[in-house]
Amino acid sequence: MTEWTPGNRVSPRVHLSYTPCAPLTRCILALCATLLPGVALAGPGWDAFVARCLDPFEHQTLPIVDDLTEQPADQMHDAIRVYAADAFTLLLDAAPALGDRACAVEVPEAAVDAMAEDWVSAQVASGRYVREADWLVSNEWIEPRVMVRVDDGAFRVVETDLES
Numbered sequence: 001m002t003e004w005t006p007g008n009r010v011s012p013r014v015h016l017s018y019t020p021c022a023p024l025t026r027c028i029l030a031l032c033a034t035l036l037p038g039v040a041l042a043g044p045g046w047d048a049f050v051a052r053c054l055d056p057f058e059h060q061t062l063p064i065v066d067d068l069t070e071q072p073a074d075q076m077h078d079a080i081r082v083y084a085a086d087a088f089t090l091l092l093d094a095a096p097a098l099g100d101r102a103c104a105v106e107v108p109e110a111a112v113d114a115m116a117e118d119w120v121s122a123q124v125a126s127g128r129y130v131r132e133a134d135w136l137v138s139n140e141w142i143e144p145r146v147m148v149r150v151d152d153g154a155f156r157v158v159e160t161d162l163e164s
Contacts, residue, residue: 044087045107046116049155052090053103057146057157058138063092063103098147099158106154116150123148137162 052064068083068090079095089106096102120136123129129136135147137160145162149155 045105045153045155046113046119048085048088048090049105049157050119053105053155053157054148057103057159058142060142063090065090065092096158099160100144102156102158104154104156108153116155120150 056063065081065083068085071082071084079093081092081094083090083092087107089108091102091104091106093102093104120129123136124131127139128141129138129148131137132147135149137147138145145160147158147160149157
């Protein structure tokens with residue numbers, strides 16, 4: 001595997017939010033939310049996390065940052081790059097304490113939405129991920145393993161050095 005650096009690669013799968021049909025899809029989802037108030041929709045943080053961090057890490061590609069604004073160098077920390085968008089902040093860490101590289105999406109003053117909680121439940125139920133302390137760790141379907149953490153307003157994925 002090549003050395004990781006922040007880049008503009010695209011994940012092999014195209015995520016719904018970043019396709020040409022996204023505006024139409026968002027309109028349909030908004031209409032459904034109006035007509036069916038009990039239906040939970042993904043928040044901007046979870047949606048961005050899945051498309052820009054989780055999906056690329058699960059496919060062993062680089063996070064998607066090409067249309068985000070990189071923050072000035074004086075706001076950076078050691079190996080962390082910070083990118084801003086209107087609804088979220090994306091952080092790339094090339095030297096996290098718990099692995100080889102990490103990607104996180106933070107949404108100010110936000111709580112974990114139902115879509116994130118549903119994803120966690122489905123992953124554990126299917127056996128794709130197992131719970132280890134505050135993290136979900138990918139099971140034997142990927143090497144190196146990835147760890148995912150879903151907190152209030154923050155979603156993180158870490159590529160570990162663990163093998164199945």
